[in-house]
Amino acid sequence: MTQITDRSMRTAAFKPEADDDMLICRCEEITKGEIRRAVYEGMYEITEIRRWLRVGMGLCQGQTCTKLVQRIVAKELGVSPAQLESAAARGPVRPIEMACMGNEKGGVC
């Protein structure tokens, strides 16, 4: 957990920006505007935003967009990106076919 837990800190209304339609998460096709809006809807943590929008849950598993998302969220919250906690990492960390997941050597215990 980071310092940013105070959900009441944001009171301003969402203001659209010119580049809100720019794609940030290419794999899941999530735009900058959607990520910014999520912050205004009360999601201050990368893990929450990931669950809400699926950013970083596609083919590259956030390898491309994680830093970009952090930067956008940090800017909206007025904090440094380093203050934001990374999203939880879970296996499989690389995309893997379901058939493969079910085909475990020695069987599933």
Next chain:
Amino acid sequence: MERYDLVIIGAGPAGLSAAIEAARCGMNIAVYDENKRPGGQLFKQIHKFFGSKEHHAKERGFHIGEELLAEADRLGVDVSLDTVVTGLYPGNEVMIKKGGQVSHVRGDTVLLAAGASENMAPFDGWTLPGVIGAGAAQTMMNLHGIRPGSRVLMLGSGNVGLVVSYQLLQAGCEVAAVVDAAPKIGGYGVHAAKLARCGVPFQLSSTIVRAKGGDHVEGAVIGRMDEHGKIIPGSETEIDCDTICIAVGLSPMNQLARMSGCRMEQNPKKGGCVPVCNEYGETSVRGLFAAGDAEGIEEASSAMIEGRIAGIACANRLGFLEDGKAKEAVESNEQALDTLRQGMFAPKNRGKQIEKTDEGFPVSQHLLVTGFLGDDEVEVYPGVTHPKGLHPVIECTQNIPCNPCQDACPHGCIHIGSFITALPAVEASAECIGCGRCVASCSGQAIFLVNEDIGGGYASVTMPYEFMPLPEKGDIGLACSRDGQAIGEAEVLDVKSVKAFDHTNLLTIRVPAELSGKARFYKAAQQ
């Protein structure tokens, strides 16, 4: 569940180096890599590396990769390729996927050496085909022999951006410009100078506003930035290009480390979120080590040494190497690592403004902004002298850890001394025999042999030349200055290609005597 003394994730410079050290101690090792060939990024690196002679300096990256692989092979290290590590669980249990099947192995020690991924820079149109990472450009050119585009705009002036831009030129692409948001060139001055003398312009304090084009890149709009990073209205200019190459830094691969539960930190000097490690590379999870870019972004030479240290530490942990020997081996590697981490570009100096070299010479601000040294500026450095007859001119003006030129000269013309980051000085008393070894040994291509008076009002300039087709003796072309401008006629006097020079050809041109201090590149006349 299969059990190994050491499981290494990633067969790049760090992972292979660790495997070599551990195998020497008799450990039972598994190395996994998701790629189809081992070596990590080394096989894309066709340029000569900096550093000390003892640590592969002046060797081309892919040769270093070949040597590592051969050494690993000799020691019986088995690298499983096409093998994806998909998870790291408590007890250093590693989940791997190979050939449509998953399995679990346990490592008594585990080394994370998965490297890094490229950062991206979002701008309007950044998802258009034709916008590629610098790593992708290298993969296409240097592994598959495919030109990524015809005219490329490079975003990022760090060493990756500079080196890849040069390789693009070598592959026959045009480089429209190197753009960077910072007000100064981020990489080594010698790398920038190689581009500038080929005529590549630098546009600093600038960024890409948008990529133009419907279904692929057909150009770019760049704009100058004010001190707050906002585009200055009216500063936008259009750049004609069909490819935009992004080289804005790397991020450590950290998913497995995060999954393991080891302590992590956000460390901007290490490129992002990395595991907190002790001096042996061990994380807060006992037996779990990290090395190379996965532990903090640096370059391949330090990754190899970090890998060696981690390999030795793992061997010591499991009793394959006694304490005394391990300590000795770690210390000598740490000394080498410390040597590489000196100078103006050392991690500890990142972001600092340095105005004087260690010796007290002014750092060329011109070089940092335009990519080339001013004609007058160059005169102050100890590598630039004007004796009669043939002599080396060394345009190496920043303290970087590199010293092969010192040993290259059989006559002791070049002196660096014991501090590897010191600027090379030309010894007035020594006699240059014109062998050209120093020219070929300089990874920064910053050494020239000059004879300011060869008679008839002419001078000769010998330069490193790594482009195809090679000019031929007798060719008449253009002499270019440090900024790539044609400044006079040049006749090719000699082209020397020696096996020991490893594809750095020595091109000697004859120029009017007054150009001896200015002519630093040659272009064929028809260009």
